[in-house]
Amino acid sequence: MAQKPSIPKGTRDFSPSEVAKRNFIFDTVKKHFKTFGFQPIETPSFENSSTLMGKYGDEGDRLIFKILNSGDFISKVDDVTYSSKDSKSLTPKISEKALRYDLTVPFARYVVMHQNEIDFPFKRYQIQPVWRADRPQKGRFREFFQCDADVVGANSLLQEVEFIQLYDAVFADLGLSGVNIKLNNRKILAGIAEVIGAKHLLIDFTVALDKLDKIGEEGVKKEMLSKGISEASIEKAAPLFTLSGTNLEQLQSLKTLLSNSEEGTKGVEELTFIIESITTLGLQSASLSIDVTLARGLNYYTGAIFEVSAPEGVKMGSIGGGGRYDDLTGVFGLKDVSGVGISFGLDRIYLVLEELNLFPEAIDQSLDVLCLNFGDKEALAALKLITQLRASGIKADLYPSNTKMQKQFKYANNRKVPFVILLGDSELENNSFVVKNMEEGSQKEYSLKKIEDFINYLS
Amino acid sequence: MAQKPSIPKGTRDFSPSEVAKRNFIFDTVKKHFKTFGFQPIETPSFENSSTLMGKYGDEGDRLIFKILNSGDFISKVDDVTYSSKDSKSLTPKISEKALRYDLTVPFARYVVMHQNEIDFPFKRYQIQPVWRADRPQKGRFREFFQCDADVVGANSLLQEVEFIQLYDAVFADLGLSGVNIKLNNRKILAGIAEVIGAKHLLIDFTVALDKLDKIGEEGVKKEMLSKGISEASIEKAAPLFTLSGTNLEQLQSLKTLLSNSEEGTKGVEELTFIIESITTLGLQSASLSIDVTLARGLNYYTGAIFEVSAPEGVKMGSIGGGGRYDDLTGVFGLKDVSGVGISFGLDRIYLVLEELNLFPEAIDQSLDVLCLNFGDKEALAALKLITQLRASGIKADLYPSNTKMQKQFKYANNRKVPFVILLGDSELENNSFVVKNMEEGSQKEYSLKKIEDFINYLS
Numbered sequence: 001m002a003q004k005p006s007i008p009k010g011t012r013d014f015s016p017s018e019v020a021k022r023n024f025i026f027d028t029v030k031k032h033f034k035t036f037g038f039q040p041i042e043t044p045s046f047e048n049s050s051t052l053m054g055k056y057g058d059e060g061d062r063l064i065f066k067i068l069n070s071g072d073f074i075s076k077v078d079d080v081t082y083s084s085k086d087s088k089s090l091t092p093k094i095s096e097k098a099l100r101y102d103l104t105v106p107f108a109r110y111v112v113m114h115q116n117e118i119d120f121p122f123k124r125y126q127i128q129p130v131w132r133a134d135r136p137q138k139g140r141f142r143e144f145f146q147c148d149a150d151v152v153g154a155n156s157l158l159q160e161v162e163f164i165q166l167y168d169a170v171f172a173d174l175g176l177s178g179v180n181i182k183l184n185n186r187k188i189l190a191g192i193a194e195v196i197g198a199k200h201l202l203i204d205f206t207v208a209l210d211k212l213d214k215i216g217e218e219g220v221k222k223e224m225l226s227k228g229i230s231e232a233s234i235e236k237a238a239p240l241f242t243l244s245g246t247n248l249e250q251l252q253s254l255k256t257l258l259s260n261s262e263e264g265t266k267g268v269e270e271l272t273f274i275i276e277s278i279t280t281l282g283l284q285s286a287s288l289s290i291d292v293t294l295a296r297g298l299n300y301y302t303g304a305i306f307e308v309s310a311p312e313g314v315k316m317g318s319i320g321g322g323g324r325y326d327d328l329t330g331v332f333g334l335k336d337v338s339g340v341g342i343s344f345g346l347d348r349i350y351l352v353l354e355e356l357n358l359f360p361e362a363i364d365q366s367l368d369v370l371c372l373n374f375g376d377k378e379a380l381a382a383l384k385l386i387t388q389l390r391a392s393g394i395k396a397d398l399y400p401s402n403t404k405m406q407k408q409f410k411y412a413n414n415r416k417v418p419f420v421i422l423l424g425d426s427e428l429e430n431n432s433f434v435v436k437n438m439e440e441g442s443q444k445e446y447s448l449k450k451i452e453d454f455i456n457y458l459s
Numbered sequence: 460m461a462q463k464p465s466i467p468k469g470t471r472d473f474s475p476s477e478v479a480k481r482n483f484i485f486d487t488v489k490k491h492f493k494t495f496g497f498q499p500i501e502t503p504s505f506e507n508s509s510t511l512m513g514k515y516g517d518e519g520d521r522l523i524f525k526i527l528n529s530g531d532f533i534s535k536v537d538d539v540t541y542s543s544k545d546s547k548s549l550t551p552k553i554s555e556k557a558l559r560y561d562l563t564v565p566f567a568r569y570v571v572m573h574q575n576e577i578d579f580p581f582k583r584y585q586i587q588p589v590w591r592a593d594r595p596q597k598g599r600f601r602e603f604f605q606c607d608a609d610v611v612g613a614n615s616l617l618q619e620v621e622f623i624q625l626y627d628a629v630f631a632d633l634g635l636s637g638v639n640i641k642l643n644n645r646k647i648l649a650g651i652a653e654v655i656g657a658k659h660l661l662i663d664f665t666v667a668l669d670k671l672d673k674i675g676e677e678g679v680k681k682e683m684l685s686k687g688i689s690e691a692s693i694e695k696a697a698p699l700f701t702l703s704g705t706n707l708e709q710l711q712s713l714k715t716l717l718s719n720s721e722e723g724t725k726g727v728e729e730l731t732f733i734i735e736s737i738t739t740l741g742l743q744s745a746s747l748s749i750d751v752t753l754a755r756g757l758n759y760y761t762g763a764i765f766e767v768s769a770p771e772g773v774k775m776g777s778i779g780g781g782g783r784y785d786d787l788t789g790v791f792g793l794k795d796v797s798g799v800g801i802s803f804g805l806d807r808i809y810l811v812l813e814e815l816n817l818f819p820e821a822i823d824q825s826l827d828v829l830c831l832n833f834g835d836k837e838a839l840a841a842l843k844l845i846t847q848l849r850a851s852g853i854k855a856d857l858y859p860s861n862t863k864m865q866k867q868f869k870y871a872n873n874r875k876v877p878f879v880i881l882l883g884d885s886e887l888e889n890n891s892f893v894v895k896n897m898e899e900g901s902q903k904e905y906s907l908k909k910i911e912d913f914i915n916y917l918s
Contacts, residue, residue: 005510005568005791008556011503013569015576016583019499035849037856039825040478044470044602045504045558045588046524051464065505066527068554070592074546082544087533095527097467099504109464110472117474119873121859124475129504133529143503154859158838162857165846277839281846332464366498379617380736387624387740390494397496398621400580400613414578 010134010142017364021350022145024363025174026127029147029344032169036162038125038149043106045129046097053098055105055331063132065142066095099131103148104328104341111152112332120153139347150341152328157270160304160324161277163342167308167320168286170344175358177285178311179319184294185271186301186323188254191264192292195257196236198229203299205229209240210295217241240292247275247290254292270303302326306342310352319345319352368458369396370412371421371433372405382423385433385451392455412438419458469593469601476823480809481604483822484633485586488606488803491628495621497584497608502565504588505556512557514564514790522592524601525554558590562607563787563800570611571791579612598806609800611787616729619763619783620736622801626767626779627745629803634817636744637770638778643753644730645760645782647713650723651751654716655695657688662758664688668699669754676700699751706734706749713751729762761785765801769811778804778811827917828855829871830880830892831864841882844892844910851914871897878917 007013014022033040046067053061069076077093084090100106103126111118127147136142149166151159164181171179189209193202204227208220215223220241224234239257243250251272258264271290278288286308294305303324310316322342329337353359369389371382382398389396399408412420422434422443431448446454466472473481492499505526512520528535536552543549559565562585570577586606593599608625610618623640630638648668652661663686667679674682679700683693698716702709710731717723730749737747745767753764762783769775781801788796812818828848830841841857848855858867871879881893881902890907905913 005571006507007503007510007568007572008505008507011505013503013573014501015573016498016500019501023499031852032849034825035852035854037826037854039475040482041475042473042478044466044472045590046467046470046602048465048467051466062529065529067558068525068527068550070521070524072546074544074549085533085541087531090533091527099526109466112464113466114472114474119870123856131504143505151859156838156859158842158857158859161842169849277842280839281843366493367496379615380739383617383620383736384740390491390628393490393494395494395496397582398617400610400615400617411578 008142010136010140012141012143016366020363020366021353021359022346024359025344025346025349025353026145026147028173029170030125030127032166032173033125033149036123036149036166036169038123041107041110041124041126042128043100043103043110043126046099047106047109049092049096049098051109052101052105056101060101063134064101065099065131065133066091067097067099069094069096100128101132102130103128103146103343104150107148107150108329109332111337112329112334115334121151122153123149123151125149139351141347145346147344147346148341149343150339152337152339154340155338157273157304158277159340160270160274160306161281163306163322163340164274164278164286164288165281165283167306167342168283171286171308172284174349174353176311176349176352176356179286180309180311181286181288182291182294182307182309183271183274183288184291184305185267185303186305187263187267187270187303188258188292189267189295191258191261191267192237192240194261194264196229196233198233201227201229206295209293212241212293243290243292247288248272250290250292251275254290274304296321296323300325304340310348311356314352314355316348316352319348321345365416365418366395367397367415367417368394369419369421370408370415370417371396371398371423372408372412373399373402374422374424375402378423378425378428381428381448382421382433385421385423385448388451389455392459394455394458467601469595469599471600471602475825479822479825480812480818481805483818484803484805484808484812485604485606487632488629489584489586491625491632492584492608495582495608495625495628497582500566500569500583500585501587502559502562502569502585505558506565506568508551508555508557510568511560511564515560519560523560524558524590524592525550526556526558528553528555559587560591561589562587562605562802563609566607566609567788568791570796571788571793574793580610581612582608582610584608598810600806604805606803606805607800608802609798611796611798613799614797616732616763617736618799619729619733619765620740622765622781622799623733623737623745623747624740624742626765626801627742630745630767631743633808633812635770635808635811635815638745639768639770640745640747641750641753641766641768642730642733642747643750643764644726644762645764646722646726646729646762647717647751648726648754650717650720650726651696651699653720653723655688655692657692660686660688665754668752671700671752702749702751706747707731709749709751710734733763755780755782759784763799769807770815773811773814775807775811778807780804824875824877825854826856826874826876827853828878828880829867829874829876830855830857830882831867831871832858832861833881833883834861837882837884837887840887840907841880841892844880844882844907847910848914851918853914853917 073094081089129143129145131143167181189206193199193205198205208223212220221234255268294307296305301323305323307318308320310319324340326338328339373379386396386398420436427433432445434443434445436443532553540548588602588604590602626640648665652658652664657664667682671679680693714727753766755764760782764782766777767779769778783799785797787798832838845855845857879895886892891904893902893904895902
């Protein structure tokens with residue numbers, strides 16, 4: 001019995017046109033990664049489980065795809081564990097490898113393993129798929145590409161400045177103007193928690209603040225209260241909800257608010273440096289704005305925090321994000337390596353470009369020229385012509401069988417071929433070929449001895 | 460305790476220089492795939508186990524990496540199976556997904572699932588990793604890329620002709636001249652088995668014949684005898700061991716030998732058409748030769764069989780192979796779809812290019828220009844200059860900290876940067892920058908107002 005085929009939920013097939021569009025984004029991002037001095041690395045799809053487990057919290061551990069050991073894996077399980085019939089204790093006995101969950105932990109592992117070959121500061125980019133056993137839903141997949149650039153071993157804030165420029169360069173090149181790069185600093189969040197007397201509740205405080213967009217000022221205050229942050233503390237944080245003016249004006253307000261916090265003051269200084277540098281250097285089309293509510297994986301970041309939102313009017317979550325994190329590699333035994341990095345959200349950028357109709361028009365034109373097939377002898381002559389076209393970089397093909405003209409033209413139309421070549425017996429006699437412009441319907445005859453005339457016309 | 464990190468056996472990290480070299484091969488192959496009219500698709504890394512299991516024989520089933528079900532997977536195992544403590548019966552109960560083992564089965568699955576969107580004939584290429592739980596050894600990995608091009612829905616032998624041209628175009632472009640494309644046809648092998656009276660022993664016959672290179676004529680005959688092929692049959696096959704002359708002369712001998720086999724005669728006709736067409740069209744640098752010992756996965760192929768060997772003098776197995784197979788998609792319910800395809804052996808091609816020193820010299824030059832860092836003010840001016848260089852597509856970077864010149868120059872040397880820019884306080888005063896040519900040791904001063912002079916010099 002033939003199987004009716006399907007693919008696992010949360011995974012996708014990509015058609016030629018989808019691959020072309022995805023590659024358009026990847027290629028653009030890569031081009032700028034390279035001009036900014038980043039170098040590519042690639043790591044294996046699966047890592048030893050010990051490399052991944054425990055690095056993403058309990059939720060992460062649960063969502064990591066585990067690979068079953070090969071061979072007679074059950075014979076290696078001791079009887080006590082086996083008789084417990086407990087998935088959690090059984091898993092490490094029957095699975096030693098797991099699929100990559102993100103690119104950051106494998107990168108940290110890479111840096112530690114290859115530290116003697118690497119010239120620090122090391123600017124690396126990595127574009128590879130990751131896998132998460134998340135519940136699939138609209139826009140969330142179990143296999144998706146991450147697209148990361150990080151610098152390790154450089155403490156200078158110029159790195160943060162460069163990442164803002166990099167976001168701007170990529171989105172400008174993609175034709176996506178009007179993205180907003182939001183900027184915050186963990187030190188500012190910590191400083192605020194400190195000056196309002198809620199230092200021990202930093203995480204609760206920032207998680208609530210992060211929701212300002214969604215639940216409004218009252219909602220945020222309510223959540224803070226429910227987490228044990230006092231009315232008095234919340235009152236002290238009031239200036240956060242009314243921050244306004246330019247970035248530098250907002251920083252001025254924050255400076256006043258945070259004057260009693262050393263850490264907070266440091267955060268304001270850092271953001272001021274970044275904002276002033278970007279003002280000097282200028283951006284092509286993105287805007288840059290301070291956003292003190294921005295937290296992202298706060299436990300992770302120790303300095304700057306970035307997030308990019310799509311142009312106004314496009315309903316889409318963030319299309320990129322990142323920040324600075326100290327001690328990237330400590331867990332693998334290499335201390336005091338600071339990192340800072342950003343990522344591009346491929347799937348969402350794809351949807352935004354699609355919605356705004358920003359993909360180049362000819363992006364899924366996979367064939368420049370199709371030669372029709374009039375029979376063996378003519379086909380061989382056509383293949384000779386095609387061989388020369390291909391050698392000039394022209395995407396050319398021969399319809400493989402001598403079938404009805406109507407069917408061959410239909411195929412040409414379906415594949416959106418702009419030029420169809422007719423090389424039948426009369427042309428063969430004349431040593432010529434006829435080119436039909438499929439959009440205009442016009443025809444022109446060329447000599448087989450001067451194929452370059454047609455090649456020049458095409459280029 | 461910090462972990463000492465490692466990666467699973469049979470997997471690899473790729474350094475920036477290795478990624479650059481691998482991409483050089485991929486990009487070259489892709490360029491020609493495209494000019495030959497192939498379109499890219501991508502399929503998920505894991506498939507439902509039912510899609511993969513049973514498609515590659517028992518050995519294949521064993522080597523497929525299975526993914527453990529998420530959550531409390533054990534609770535779904537019935538008591539009878541669980542108490543058997545048998546890995547083989549337990550596997551399908553705790554694992555429903557498996558990592559791709561090759562690109563052909565997922566492609567067949569894709570064609571069937573998307574048959575209504577596809578314009579046949581469909582020429583697709585696919586370059587993605589596959590995974591096999593094979594014992595790792597020199598040149599054999601548990602994760603490696605396959606690089607395939609196939610045509611489905613076209614019976615014409617012109618496809619075979621084009622694949623030979625495609626091999627030639629790619630290897631010529633890689634600078635790898637002198638590869639030998641070996642060509643056979645299953646119908647010829649079947650015809651020989653038929654005329655020598657060993658039709659029922661076709662597989663044993665061809666498996667033995669395939670070893671001629673390694674064990675010599677006597678070895679082959681001995682193996683055939685041991686498999687039950689009679690002395691008389693082996694005697695009749697003698698002409699195979701003395702085939703000589705040009706391809707067309709060999710085909711003439713085969714024609715005589717196979718005159719009593721309809722299938723064999725068909726095979727000779729097919730090869731004759733292919734050889735004559737290629738003779739008419741010409742090849743750039745590859746040679747094409749009939750090789751009746753060539754079998755590869757014979758059970759799989761039904762017509763032409765290809766294999767490419769590295770230039771003489773390079774010790775390396777085949778660097779590519781393929782053939783025609785009928786009924787690619789039958790197992791998934793779509794009958795009568797003939798396919799023909801080839802693949803490129805990336806890892807081996809890499810080793811051959813490395814051995815022959817054929818990678819472009821500047822392939823791992825990841826930076827064109829490095830600006831040294833003389834302090835905050837100078838660094839910001841340098842970043843302004845760098846921003847303009849990058850916008851012109853130049854790979855430029857700023858050393859991130861104001862550290863000792865010696866250290867900065869050492870970094871430039873390690874990264875093989877051809878030009879180092881000095882922009883210190885005196886240059887800043889002069890509104891200029893100094894470019895040092897690292898190979899020649901020479902220096903030249905440019906005006907910050909005429910950066911294009913330097914850009915033009917570089918390009």
